Amino acid sequence: MIYELSKHKLAQKQTMMKHRDIYHDKDFVLASIDEELPGYPLYIKKIESRMRRLLKIAELNPELTPHSLHHTHTSLLAEAGVSLPKIMERLGHKDEDTTKNVYLHVTQEMKKEASQKFKELMENL
Template identity: 90%
Template sequence: MINELSRHKLAQKQTMMKHRYIYHDEDFVFACIDDELPGHPLYIKKVENRMRRLLKIAELNPELTPHSLRHTHTSLLAQAGVSLPQIMERLGHKDEDTTKNVYLHVTKEMKKEASQKFKELMENL
């Protein structure tokens, strides 16, 4: 995956240089690299269609979407102990409530787990 993303990033840089005066540089991961709208974000339908094909080829869960991957990423950040402001910045969220919907769900699970671990520790004393 890292190799593919590196190749993709290189293709984007080449497009940036080719269209340096009109390239829409907002640091999108999946930006157009063609001559039509260089640097603009890909249409979500295009990304979803590609992802659906790749999931089928890889025989993975066809219910996955780009948004579900973003949600998983957010959950993993919260589980890793990354602070809410850092997660918000990473996701580009300005509204705390948007991030909290996922973040608080994960932290509630973490609290349950911590409680369970403490219970087990006390039982083993």
């Protein structure tokens, strides 16, 4: 999967250079390398279709979707201690509530950490 993304990124860079005067550069991960709409985001059905094919080849969970990867990425950022403003910036969110309520699921590791911190606090009283 990483190899395929790397190949696509290289193709994007080549398209960007070839069509620098019309390339729609908004830093999309899966931007079109099509001659007519270079740089515009790919249609979701096309992304899902490619992802299903790649998941099958890689023998990974076929239930994964681009959206599930988005959620996982966000949860891992939170678990790594990345600040809410940085996560919002990375996701392109303007509304803090959207990020907090929809994407920042509390992971098992974060639950353990909260429990450990509370235990330490109580022991130090």
